[in-house]
Amino acid sequence: MKFVDEAPITVRAGNGGNGCCSFRREKFIAKGGPDGGDGGDGGSVYLEADENLNTLIDYRYQRGYSAESGKKGGSRNCTGPKGADLVLKVPVGTSAIDLESGETVADLTAHGEKMLVAQGGFHGLGNTRFKSSVNRAPRQTTEGSEGEVKELKLELKLLADAGMLGLPNAGKSTFIRAVTAAQPKVADYPFTTLVPSLGVVKVQKHRSFTVADIPGLIEGAAHGAGLGVRFLKHLTRCRVLLHLVDIKPVDGSSALESAQSIISEIEEFSPTLAQRERWLVINKSDLLPEHELQQAVDVLLEGLAWSGPVYVVSALAKQGTEQLCADLLAYLESCWLREREDPEAAEREHDTQLAMQAEARARIEALRNKRKQTSDDAEDDDDDDDDDVEIVYAR
Known part of the structure; x- marks a missing residue:
């Protein structure tokens, strides 16, 4: 198996489900009132160390990973289903670095160790949450928040003494x-x-x-x-x-x-x-x-x-x-x-x-960066050489 010790990936946590606006409607029951339920929380993204893995090659060819979003709330005060969490298995000794901030968000050094790298969105609130003595028929709800999106760089460092x-x-x-x-x-x-x-x-x-x-x-x-x-x-x-x-x-x-x-x-x-x-x-x-x-x-x-x-x-x-x-x-x-x-x-x-x-x-x-700059300079030199060439067409 090819040894790969670095892999950039994008992880996206699930969005929270929106709250529901609903009112109780049943025969022979007057003034039923609001019964809209909350949405479900979005799924989060975790990294988990697995001693059976020894390379990051699986993450070389697939860069994007998304957790499931929460579902919208329902009537009868039904809460929407929560989005499933996404657990990514990595070798023991893997670190995850946030490319935007440069911060190390996870450092897994033991088998089974599990760390959160992207938090799922919070659920929205149904209209039942807003009822009160002065607001008996609320029609307001809230939308679920968006899940975190992070550009991560996975680095594998062998756990050697x-x-x-x-x-x-x-x-x-x-x-x-x-x-x-x-x-x-x-x-x-x-x-x-x-x-x-x-x-x-x-x-x-x-x-x-x-x-x-x-x-x-x-x-x-x-x-x-x-x-x-x-x-x-x-x-x-x-x-x-x-x-x-x-x-x-x-x-x-x-x-x-x-x-x-x-x-x-x-x-x-x-x-x-x-x-x-x-x-x-x-x-x-x-x-x-x-x-x-x-x-x-x-x-x-x-x-x-x-x-x-x-x-x-x-x-x-x-x-x-x-x-x-x-x-x-x-x-x-x-x-x-x-x-x-x-x-x-x-x-x-x-x-x-x-x-x-x-x-x-x-x-x-x-x-x-130095290699990239050298490569770009070499391409620019080739372009300049092409501009200096005079093309003569034979008659």
């Missing part, structure tokens, strides 16, 4: 294959990973965490080079980032330059994401003798002025991966425990994730 980033061929997919049951594509050429993949790391029974592998970055990714930074938004939900570095790149470049290029791309993409907890994972340690490996690691750490956790592993040989996963789980469990015991810490984490997502959207939108 740890996320991996690095250059193409740094060994991210090999690492996921080594520590999880996931089987992403692995080959000896760049950009074998074209869409994010997710794996579950089981350290012990009933103790596990999820790790995400996103397509590799290259220098200039923040300006659209390679696959760009489109998939970096999937890291905004991660509590810790694993920065994989190939200690002996096949292209002959230095590991220090590779690591620095990724750091600069992350800082330009999202300053908040750059401040996230980040661990350095030096991969492919089996390619160098022990003394050369230690020397290369020292040069890398000194050049980066690295002060965080460092792990030297070989994903292919599964050397050092077990200790890394155990330490990762211990760190994540401490984060989860802190947020359970301190609601303010959980709120700060939520606000941090929203800030990263806002920076990611702004950066991606800027890149799209």
Whole structure:
């Protein structure tokens, strides 16, 4: 199935039904009085998270969704039927952003979580509502209000506890294959990973965490080079980032330059994401003798002025991966425990994730606008060239 992580849609809630103007008419009953009922409320639009979905592809081809409107009220004080609500199923990890205001109106992070995104219209009032001692035969009613109409952008961000980033061929997919049951594509050429993949790391029974592998970055990714930074938004939900570095790149470049290029791309993409907890994972340690490996690691750490956790592993040989996963789980469990015991810490984490997502959207939108402007300029240049051509007709 094609992986789609963005989809713009239009949702329209149902209108409220109008009130009814009616009077009681029965044989042998004089002065029956008003008996017009209220209309029905319009149906609302909800988003509901479903763990059985993993892509937004269903919303790529159908853009408009409408809930049912309420029906008009009837005589004998009968209320009109309420419009049916519309529930749209989306993958867990989906956010809905109002394109007009830029506000995040829904953020679904658990299976079965349901949130309102468009409120249905309120019902109109029948003439029975207006009767009084001085107005015994009211003929006024009210119309139902219109339902909300919203232009939304659905964004899917993988719910991963740890996320991996690095250059193409740094060994991210090999690492996921080594520590999880996931089987992403692995080959000896760049950009074998074209869409994010997710794996579950089981350290012990009933103790596990999820790790995400996103397509590799290259220098200039923040300006659209390679696959760009489109998939970096999937890291905004991660509590810790694993920065994989190939200690002996096949292209002959230095590991220090590779690591620095990724750091600069992350800082330009999202300053908040750059401040996230980040661990350095030096991969492919089996390619160098022990003394050369230690020397290369020292040069890398000194050049980066690295002060965080460092792990030297070989994903292919599964050397050092077990200790890394155990330490990762211990760190994540401490984060989860802190947020359970301190609601303010959980709120700060939520606000941090929203800030990263806002920076990611702004950066991606800027890149799209830049590409569009470049495309428009190219078309204008073609038109100008056509105007300069002199057409000569042969006789």
